[in-house]
Amino acid sequence: MLNLKIVIKYYLFLFLLVDSISGFVRVYLGISNPIFNIGYWVRGPILILFIFYYIYQIRQKKLFLDEILTLVLFIYFILNMFLNYIEFPSSRMISENILYIFRFQFLLFLFVFIRNRMHIDESLTRKIIYINFIVFTLNLFFGYVFGLGLEAYRFSGTTKGMFQGGNPVSILNLIFFTYFVLDNKFRKQVIPIAITLFNGFAIASKSIFGFIIPIFFALKRKALSVNKLVFYTLFIFLLMISFTTIIDKTVESYESRFGINIQKSINAAEKVGGLYESNIMNKIASVNFRRYASLNEQMRTSFSDIKTLFIGESLVGQNIFWEERGEFTFRHASMDFFDHFFKFGLLGLTLFIWILFLDYKKLLQQLFKKDGIIIGLFFLYAFFGGHVIDSVTSGSLFYFILAKISQSGNV
Numbered sequence: 001m002l003n004l005k006i007v008i009k010y011y012l013f014l015f016l017l018v019d020s021i022s023g024f025v026r027v028y029l030g031i032s033n034p035i036f037n038i039g040y041w042v043r044g045p046i047l048i049l050f051i052f053y054y055i056y057q058i059r060q061k062k063l064f065l066d067e068i069l070t071l072v073l074f075i076y077f078i079l080n081m082f083l084n085y086i087e088f089p090s091s092r093m094i095s096e097n098i099l100y101i102f103r104f105q106f107l108l109f110l111f112v113f114i115r116n117r118m119h120i121d122e123s124l125t126r127k128i129i130y131i132n133f134i135v136f137t138l139n140l141f142f143g144y145v146f147g148l149g150l151e152a153y154r155f156s157g158t159t160k161g162m163f164q165g166g167n168p169v170s171i172l173n174l175i176f177f178t179y180f181v182l183d184n185k186f187r188k189q190v191i192p193i194a195i196t197l198f199n200g201f202a203i204a205s206k207s208i209f210g211f212i213i214p215i216f217f218a219l220k221r222k223a224l225s226v227n228k229l230v231f232y233t234l235f236i237f238l239l240m241i242s243f244t245t246i247i248d249k250t251v252e253s254y255e256s257r258f259g260i261n262i263q264k265s266i267n268a269a270e271k272v273g274g275l276y277e278s279n280i281m282n283k284i285a286s287v288n289f290r291r292y293a294s295l296n297e298q299m300r301t302s303f304s305d306i307k308t309l310f311i312g313e314s315l316v317g318q319n320i321f322w323e324e325r326g327e328f329t330f331r332h333a334s335m336d337f338f339d340h341f342f343k344f345g346l347l348g349l350t351l352f353i354w355i356l357f358l359d360y361k362k363l364l365q366q367l368f369k370k371d372g373i374i375i376g377l378f379f380l381y382a383f384f385g386g387h388v389i390d391s392v393t394s395g396s397l398f399y400f401i402l403a404k405i406s407q408s409g410n411v
Contacts, residue, residue, distance in 0.1 A: 004049055005118055008110065011046060012128045015396040016135040016163075016172075018042050023162030027150060034099065043106050043392065050109035064116045066358050070108045073351045077101045080344055084314040087307075092316045100315045104390050108355065111399035115359075120404045128400065133176050137195055139163060144202040158204040167334070167387040168394035170205035174381070175374055175397065178214040182370040207385070210377065217373055294322075295335055298342045312345035334386030359406040366405045374401050 011018075022039040025031050034040050054071060057063050063071075081101065085093040114120065139161025143149035152158040152166045160169040177196040180189040200208040301321065302308050313321060318332055318339065332339045341349045357363065366372035378398045382388040389395050 002049070004053055004113070007046060007049065008113060008118065009124070011042070011110075012396065012400055013131050014135075015392070016132040016139075019164070019393050020135060020139055020162040023149065023164055026164070027162060039392065043103070047102055047106045047109065050106070050113065053113075054109070064112070066112045066355050067116065069351060069355050069358075070105075070112050073108065073348070073355065074101075074105050076348060076351065077105065077344070080311055080348065081314055083311060084317050088317065088320070090316070092320075093314065096316045096319070097314050103392060107390070107392065107395045107399055110396065111403055112355070114400060115403035115406045118403075120400075120407055125400075125404065128397075129176070129179055132172075132397070133192065136161075136169075136172060136176070137199060140169075140199045140202045152203045152205065159202050163393055165387050165391055165393055166203070166205065167381070167385050168391040170203055170207040171378065171381045171385070171388050171394050172397065173199045173203060173205075174207050174210050174377055175394075177211055178374050178377060179370065181214045181218050182373065207381065210381075213377065214373060217368065294332065295338055298332075298338065302342060302345075308342075308345065310345045310347055312341065312343045312348060315343050318342050332386070335384060336382035336386050336389050339386060340390070356402070362408055363402075363405055366408055371401055371405050371408070375405060378402075 018039055022037050025036055025038065029036075054063070054067060057067070058071075078101065081093065081097045084097075139149065140159055143159030143161040147159075149159055149161040150164070152160040152169065160166050163169050173196055177193065177200075180192045180196065183189050200211070298318075298321070302312075321342075322332070332342075337349065337353075340352060344352075363372065363375065367376065375398070378388060378394075378401070387394075389398050
């Protein structure tokens, strides 16, 4: 008999490899048909297994509360799709929405299954992190050195390897960095940490500035002792003296790469004169201008229509919302919780947040520990960056760590 726990364990080992192969098929073979997407052939059967598994658990009356809520949310997603189809009868409402719903529902089933039905220990976590980190790094290395894969954020000279989304790649690199920096065996993690710095340079995402957060907690927890800091400071000082030219060029290169990303948003904000009456708010918003502008438009529509407020416009409705405004590149605010609200309304968002924070007390207990900091960074990026917790690329790791926190303290 097929053991679903074993299937999920091996999926967690290889989820980035699956996305790498999917990216290769799309980029180099030019095949975008879902039939030839290995991601669908891997996650699709697992989703079917989840559905049959939970149907069986319903008959046995052995469901946990979060599993019941997840099944309710699944039913709501389907009803939401048909309600929006009635209002806008287009084949897109079915074909595009159903794929998104299945992908997102896969992540939710994955989350509640791991949380309730699997045992997570540090050995399993370490294997999942290291195997996926190797796949992740090889993608970025070959992308940067040999030009294989896709550019990150459409900036020449950057890379996100074979992965389709820039934000999932950015947050994963930040999470890997956080895991290694806050690891109890810090000295053994110098090489992985150095690799994450290279990866950050290759991606050229603004998330590189988020590295300061885990470093702060590492200092606070004395993962970096005073003696170690003195040693590293002297070591870096000697390097700076010996390789001043190299250091200067490296700093200049980093500034130019990440500066492009920031300047792009600032220029867009300056063209329209800002979003707010407050100059301070305008300066803050200018760094992430496109998202704030999109957010304002979406929220204005949501609160002006009772139907949109409570059940949303669905994924396709959100896309059409932006297409009608002549925007085909960015069809969402790219801020996960706000996008979820616009897609599925207040009802969908409430159910989703209920599932995520069902074990909020344990989350608060872990807030300043390694797993809690990792999840905090995920939430922070999802709130301001988007495409993080509904992406199978980054979401698979997000829901695994969140499930791990839920098991903390269990005997």
